[in-house]
Amino acid sequence: MAFEGLSERMQSIMRKLRGKGKVTEADVKEAMREVRLALLEADVNFRVVRDFVNRVKERVVGQEVMRSLTPGQQVIKVVNEELTQLMGGERSKLNQALRSPTVIMMVGLQGTGKTTSSGKLARYFQKQNRRTLLVAGDVYRPAAIRQLEVLGESLDTPVFSLGDQESPVVIARRGVEKAREEGFDYVIIDTAGRLHIDEEMMGELRKIREQVSPDEILLVVDAMTGQDAVNVAESFNQQLGLTGVVLTKLDGDTRGGAALSVKAVTDCPIKFVGTGEKTDALEPFFPDRMASRILGMGDVLTLIEKAQSAVDQEKARDLERKMRTLTFTFDDFLDQLQQVRKMGPLEDMLSMLPDVGQMKGLKNVQVDEKQLVRVEAIIRSMTPQEKSHPEILNASRRKRIARGSGTTVQDVNRLIKQFNDMKKMMKQFTQMAKGKKKKKRGGFRFPFMS
Amino acid sequence: MSFFQKLKESVQQKTETVTQKFMTGLSKTSHNFVSAISDLFSRTNRIDEDLYEELEEILIGADVGVKTTIDLVERLREEVKARKIKEPAELKSLLSEVISEILKRNEQEQHLRLNEDGLTVILFVGVNGVGKTTTIGKLAHRFKNEGKKVILAAGDTFRAGAIEQLETWGQRIGVDVIRHQAGSDPAAVIYDGIHAARSRKADILLCDTAGRLQNKVNLMEELKKVHRVVQRESPGAPHDVLLVLDATTGQNALVQARQFGQAVNVSGIVLTKLDGTAKGGMVIAINHELNLPVKLVGLGEKADDLQDFDSDQFLHALFRDMIEAEEGNS
Numbered sequence: 067m068a069f070e071g072l073s074e075r076m077q078s079i080m081r082k083l084r085g086k087g088k089v090t091e092a093d094v095k096e097a098m099r100e101v102r103l104a105l106l107e108a109d110v111n112f113r114v115v116r117d118f119v120n121r122v123k124e125r126v127v128g129q130e131v132m133r134s135l136t137p138g139q140q141v142i143k144v145v146n147e148e149l150t151q152l153m154g155g156e157r158s159k160l161n162q163a164l165r166s167p168t169v170i171m172m173v174g175l176q177g178t179g180k181t182t183s184s185g186k187l188a189r190y191f192q193k194q195n196r197r198t199l200l201v202a203g204d205v206y207r208p209a210a211i212r213q214l215e216v217l218g219e220s221l222d223t224p225v226f227s228l229g230d231q232e233s234p235v236v237i238a239r240r241g242v243e244k245a246r247e248e249g250f251d252y253v254i255i256d257t258a259g260r261l262h263i264d265e266e267m268m269g270e271l272r273k274i275r276e277q278v279s280p281d282e283i284l285l286v287v288d289a290m291t292g293q294d295a296v297n298v299a300e301s302f303n304q305q306l307g308l309t310g311v312v313l314t315k316l317d318g319d320t321r322g323g324a325a326l327s328v329k330a331v332t333d334c335p336i337k338f339v340g341t342g343e344k345t346d347a348l349e350p351f352f353p354d355r356m357a358s359r360i361l362g363m364g365d366v367l368t369l370i371e372k373a374q375s376a377v378d379q380e381k382a383r384d385l386e387r388k389m390r391t392l393t394f395t396f397d398d399f400l401d402q403l404q405q406v407r408k409m410g411p412l413e414d415m416l417s418m419l420p421d422v423g424q425m426k427g428l429k430n431v432q433v434d435e436k437q438l439v440r441v442e443a444i445i446r447s448m449t450p451q452e453k454s455h456p457e458i459l460n461a462s463r464r465k466r467i468a469r470g471s472g473t474t475v476q477d478v479n480r481l482i483k484q485f486n487d488m489k490k491m492m493k494q495f496t497q498m499a500k501g502k503k504k505k506k507r508g509g510f511r512f513p514f515m516s
Numbered sequence: 517m518s519f520f521q522k523l524k525e526s527v528q529q530k531t532e533t534v535t536q537k538f539m540t541g542l543s544k545t546s547h548n549f550v551s552a553i554s555d556l557f558s559r560t561n562r563i564d565e566d567l568y569e570e571l572e573e574i575l576i577g578a579d580v581g582v583k584t585t586i587d588l589v590e591r592l593r594e595e596v597k598a599r600k601i602k603e604p605a606e607l608k609s610l611l612s613e614v615i616s617e618i619l620k621r622n623e624q625e626q627h628l629r630l631n632e633d634g635l636t637v638i639l640f641v642g643v644n645g646v647g648k649t650t651t652i653g654k655l656a657h658r659f660k661n662e663g664k665k666v667i668l669a670a671g672d673t674f675r676a677g678a679i680e681q682l683e684t685w686g687q688r689i690g691v692d693v694i695r696h697q698a699g700s701d702p703a704a705v706i707y708d709g710i711h712a713a714r715s716r717k718a719d720i721l722l723c724d725t726a727g728r729l730q731n732k733v734n735l736m737e738e739l740k741k742v743h744r745v746v747q748r749e750s751p752g753a754p755h756d757v758l759l760v761l762d763a764t765t766g767q768n769a770l771v772q773a774r775q776f777g778q779a780v781n782v783s784g785i786v787l788t789k790l791d792g793t794a795k796g797g798m799v800i801a802i803n804h805e806l807n808l809p810v811k812l813v814g815l816g817e818k819a820d821d822l823q824d825f826d827s828d829q830f831l832h833a834l835f836r837d838m839i840e841a842e843e844g845n846s
């Protein structure tokens with residue numbers, strides 16, 4: 067993350083305040099300045115920020131917030147609540163046609179991810195056993211039709227195309243007709259990316275809309291969009307009447323303030339978010355999570371969900387027992403490692419953690435995937451006996467392992483040391499659990515964190 | 517001579533059409549930005565905190581970024597003090613002077629590094645959808661018109677239809693495209709590209725790569741491998757590693773520049789989609805914080821919608837209304 071989270075900034079302000087006893091108006095002003103900067107750094111449009119900060123200020127000043135014991139936390143709470151509220155409060159569903167097919171039109175600037183999102187939506191419906199017809203309406207960008215066809219093939223979903231010589235208006239109309247005749251549940255019209263100020267191209271979208279009366283007109287917005295997001299969204303909305311937004315590329319490390327800007331100017335709910343290049347990477351939008359992300363407070367909920375789905379409960383219990391009885395071996399270690407990796411790239415996970423207080427140490431953690439691979443290779447080069455009885459690992463065995471895994475003896479030594487440290491730590495934990503020792507914080511590191 | 521006059525003269529010396537292209541491409545940008553600033557300066561008659569704060573908002577609104585904006589405004593304050601400036605109107609010229617200074621800092625690095633006696637290899641990198649492939653098409657068109665022999669390498673083997681997209685550009689402008697199957701190793705495609713370019717005695721090899729987000733460790737490793745292959749197979753290459761940035765992108769552009777820079781030693785920026793309403797303020801932030809020159813700008817989707825970046829023209833277009841206003845007064 068390139069920027070400090072709001073939580074951290076608030077904490078540093080509040081540290082300064084501590085001991086002063088009373089929070090003054092000037093203090094509120096400074097806190098609000100931090101809120102403002104945090105939002106601006108997250109790319110929320112400055113006008114949207116101005117309105118937002120004023121609203122929050124009213125609530126903060128009018129309330130007990132500043133007299134509470136933890137004013138910093140309280141301010142963040144109010145900000146978070148207001149943000150969540152502004153982004154729609156609850157999840158919002160897709161409109162359904164009374165009679166099938168439900169017609170969805172994808173629109174947006176160039177390169178935002180309309181075609182990929184069309185494929186992902188088709189996949190999403192497929193998982194609900196619904197049939198989708200994809201319509202190739204981008205006749206301008208070279209090979210755009212081909213892109214949709216390849217996606218369709220990989221999803222076993224038909225793609226309707228009339229080549230790139232026919233007008234997109236005709237293609238859309240004929241596509242919807244076909245979907246109706248053949249009893250499809252959904253028809254998704256992919257359109258070419260265009261600038262909102264390109265009158266001719268915007269006129270084309272209006273014509274398509276007139277021809278096919280879509281149930282959904284989804285604006286596809288790149289989560290990395292800057293201040294211009296308001297102009298784009300406002301303009302598309304005025305010219306077409308949007309029904310929703312798809313926010314793409316959220317698997318990047320942007321804070322995604324555009325989400326807030328777009329919602330504020332169009333009042334259209336964000337219905338889906340794109341979180342990867344694969345067709346499965348489409349998720350419903352959760353305003354509360356987005357709020358935390360914009361504020362740099364991490365996405366703890368998502369992290370927990372990911373952990374729950376990836377970690378085998380059975381294995382977890384098993385591991386817990388081994389930790390208790392201190393019979394943890396290199397096999398278990400490897401197992402652990404693989405479970406962690408199943409949760410996705412480690413950096414993605416770390417970026418979901420909040421930057422709050424005690425977690426601070428984690429912020430500087432650099433996950434080295436190469437290091438991970440090395441650790442795996444070393445363990446795999448051990449014999450079963452060595453794995454379960456690491457104490458037999460003498461110098462010649464270590465040398466053999468290093469050669470077998472393409473690493474150095476130092477690498478092997480380091481891993482063994484870390485493994486032993488980990489075991490020691492577990493001993494402390496177990497004793498801690500039994501109430502023998504005082505709780506000890508920090509110090510624990512997986513070997514792949516440097 | 518006032519700063520604006522100097523700017524104008526410098527622009528007049530450049531070819532009319534190029535300036536025209538810049539102006540149409542940037543007209544929206546320029547209009548919004550400038551009218552906001554003009555508005556601000558004519559409304560107030562005192563240089564005070566409110567004025568600075570509003571100025572800050574305008575710059576942030578142009579995606580200049582929080583840090584650069586604060587630095588810029590700080591510079592303004594110092595200059596105002598040092599030069600004992602009282603009139604808000606004088607701030608106008610001062611602001612563009614300060615920005616111009618930043619943009620010019622990397623000017624000598626602004627041109628593409630062409631290898632005069634042999635093959636020039638240029639690698640294009642960037643996140644998804646910013647305009648890498650299109651820029652390659654446009655640049656190939658330019659080189660071809662200059663009489664150079666150009667070859668394209670279809671290094672995006674991942675995104676559906678990416679190879680066909682580059683091939684279509686190749687056919688359109690009449691240059692060869694080296695390709696493998698979808699899904700194959702990008703480094704191998706680039707390897708073949710280099711060898712084909714050499715045996716066919718090409719002057720320029722333009723290498724496309726798949727769009728990737730800078731926080732994907734594995735994909736960045738893949739890119740490093742491509743980069744290493746280029747270095748190994750052709751001494752002195754890549755002559756340029758161009759990071760393509762979408763002008764609509766906000767603060768993340770800086771993160772992109774930083775991360776890609778670290779991974780593959782980016783030598784310059786291509787700023788695309790400046791024909792939209794995005795303000796292009798990132799150019800300022802990137803120069804200010806990373807000292808990476810902007811080499812090319814994209815002003816549309818057609819083959820000839822590509823220009824060399826020119827800070828004078830950029831500023832001139834950005835401050836056009838103001839320049840005209842100043843002339844009207846004198």
Ligand SMILES: Nc1nc2c(ncn2[C@@H]2O[C@H](COP(=O)(O)OP(=O)(O)OP(=O)(O)O)[C@@H](O)[C@H]2O)c(=O)[nH]1
Nearest residue numbers: 176177644645646647648649650727789814815816
């Ligand atoms: N208006 C405008 N559109 C542009 C410009 N440059 C590229 N585009 C459009 O942006 C879209 C994406 O461009 P591509 O060249 O496919 O981008 P890319 O970076 O190769 O994308 P991936 O390979 O998918 O990562 C296309 O629709 C282009 O026509 C520009 O300067 N102005």
Ligand SMILES: [Mg+2]
Nearest residue numbers: 648649672678
């Ligand atoms: Mg491409």
